[in-house]
Amino acid sequence: MTMTDHTIRAFDTDLRELTAKIVEMGGLVDRQIRDAVEALMKQDTALAKRVTGSREQVDGLQHEIEERAIVTIARRQPMAIDLRELVGALRIANDLERIGDYAENIAKEVQQVTVEPVDETMLQLKRMVELALVQLARVVRSYERRDVAEALEVWRADVDLDALDNSLFRELITYMLEDPGNLAFCMHLMLCAKNIERVGDHATNIAETVYYIVEGRPLLEERPKLDLTIRETLPSPAQ
Amino acid sequence: MTMTDHTIRAFDTDLRELTAKIVEMGGLVDRQIRDAVEALMKQDTALAKRVTGSREQVDGLQHEIEERAIVTIARRQPMAIDLRELVGALRIANDLERIGDYAENIAKEVQQVTVEPVDETMLQLKRMVELALVQLARVVRSYERRDVAEALEVWRADVDLDALDNSLFRELITYMLEDPGNLAFCMHLMLCAKNIERVGDHATNIAETVYYIVEGRPLLEERPKLDLTIRETLPSPAQ
Numbered sequence: 279m280t281m282t283d284h285t286i287r288a289f290d291t292d293l294r295e296l297t298a299k300i301v302e303m304g305g306l307v308d309r310q311i312r313d314a315v316e317a318l319m320k321q322d323t324a325l326a327k328r329v330t331g332s333r334e335q336v337d338g339l340q341h342e343i344e345e346r347a348i349v350t351i352a353r354r355q356p357m358a359i360d361l362r363e364l365v366g367a368l369r370i371a372n373d374l375e376r377i378g379d380y381a382e383n384i385a386k387e388v389q390q391v392t393v394e395p396v397d398e399t400m401l402q403l404k405r406m407v408e409l410a411l412v413q414l415a416r417v418v419r420s421y422e423r424r425d426v427a428e429a430l431e432v433w434r435a436d437v438d439l440d441a442l443d444n445s446l447f448r449e450l451i452t453y454m455l456e457d458p459g460n461l462a463f464c465m466h467l468m469l470c471a472k473n474i475e476r477v478g479d480h481a482t483n484i485a486e487t488v489y490y491i492v493e494g495r496p497l498l499e500e501r502p503k504l505d506l507t508i509r510e511t512l513p514s515p516a517q
Numbered sequence: 518m519t520m521t522d523h524t525i526r527a528f529d530t531d532l533r534e535l536t537a538k539i540v541e542m543g544g545l546v547d548r549q550i551r552d553a554v555e556a557l558m559k560q561d562t563a564l565a566k567r568v569t570g571s572r573e574q575v576d577g578l579q580h581e582i583e584e585r586a587i588v589t590i591a592r593r594q595p596m597a598i599d600l601r602e603l604v605g606a607l608r609i610a611n612d613l614e615r616i617g618d619y620a621e622n623i624a625k626e627v628q629q630v631t632v633e634p635v636d637e638t639m640l641q642l643k644r645m646v647e648l649a650l651v652q653l654a655r656v657v658r659s660y661e662r663r664d665v666a667e668a669l670e671v672w673r674a675d676v677d678l679d680a681l682d683n684s685l686f687r688e689l690i691t692y693m694l695e696d697p698g699n700l701a702f703c704m705h706l707m708l709c710a711k712n713i714e715r716v717g718d719h720a721t722n723i724a725e726t727v728y729y730i731v732e733g734r735p736l737l738e739e740r741p742k743l744d745l746t747i748r749e750t751l752p753s754p755a756q
Binding site for chain 2: 344348351352353355356361364365368372376383390391444447451454455458461462465468469472476
């Protein structure tokens with residue numbers, strides 16, 4: 279089971295290629311999220327269609343990563359630390375594919391019903407999207423550099439995204455009560471916000487994987503969670 | 518690379534155990550979906566909390582399946598057909614974990630805001646849930662029996678779930694316009710319906726994996742999709 283120099287070099291090449299593919303996939307789903315949100319804001323069905331159309335490219339990359347990792351496991355019978363790298367690559371590709379899924383969910387809504395956009399409602403959502411994409415970019419970089427400190431920062435910052443989602447939910451309820459004409463668009467925004475919040479969750483999953491790859495054990499510390507009681511102050515729409 | 522009788526027997530045992538774990542995981546996420554929907558219908562936060570609490574169990578099973586499959590790949594260096602079985606097990610466990618995620622999303626909503634349930638709105642959602650769970654049970658059985666014919670039936674039936682989701686969306690808009698007091702509960706139902714629709718999508722993913730395991734090639738035929746123009750007849754809430 280010991281590796282020859284040749285096998286080690288071959289393994290390093292495999293790993294470098296895997297990392298590059300994952301970084302590429304990160305860029306692709308980042309673009310998908312941006313486009314999906316823009317399509318929603320402008321109710322641009324053509325752009326939404328391009329987002330759902332790019333699914334194949336994401337799936338293709340994921341399958342390539344999966345295949346490469348598994349063939350490497352089968353061929354090189356790597357030792358523990360290297361096996362972690364390969365299992366980690368599988369997990370991260372899976373989380374990135376899910377992020378692409380969320381972009382697609384947002385884009386699908388736009389294709390199903392286009393409604394009049396309500397400008398005032400978008401500011402908070404934009405803030406959420408910006409934060410989620412910063413989290414995504416940072417966590418992909420932390421993987422590229424195997425940088426646990428940066429991964430942990432991403433992991434801890436997710437609570438801010440949850441807080442934004444909660445405050446957006448309350449804001450949207452007020453808009454919907456004020457004018458039923460806003461109803462359909464606000465529902466779009468809310469579904470979109472839920473998907474963006476999930477993007478953040480998967481960024482934290484990736485952070486956990488980076489930790490696992492580098493440290494060789496799972497991250498067990500309790501992640502800071504938003505106090506759910508915040509939402510209990512929500513005004514009842516029946517009032 | 519040829520397998521001895523001993524290795525073949527060991528591999529068969531690995532595979533039987535993997536299959537049993539996946540069937541167990543299928544039962545677990547089925548229960549989670551049922552409980553999450555019941556918690557929503559009754560606005561039962563205690564039950565919702567049990568659903569989010571069972572996450573660890575699902576994650577634990579998925580990690581066990583992942584580990585077992587990967588160790589089997591590394592140890593036994595399986596040939597193509599057996600490698601497909603192991604890659605298939607990884608993919609199915611992943612889809613089941615996502616289904617558990619959808620249950621958790623539904624349960625989280627109930628924990629964040631409890632609102633007065635609106636009885637009339639629930640019938641259509643119940644139909645969706647029943648159909649989604651039938652799809653889930655059938656596809657898990659098709660995996661257990663490596664039954665491609667049943668997997669293909671599941672794959673084709675997903676279109677009915679999409680149709681139910683679309684008609685529910687329209688119905689909810691009407692309820693919301695009729696009485697703003699229904700607004701918050703209808704939003705819960707809509708988010709719930711989106712999650713149930715995604716359960717169906719993952720059932721079709723599993724069907725595709727069963728096909729891939731048994732037939733040795735991906736299922737490339739175009740899956741019947743709901744004609745999205747159906748929703749275009751939606752009355753504009755601004756009218």
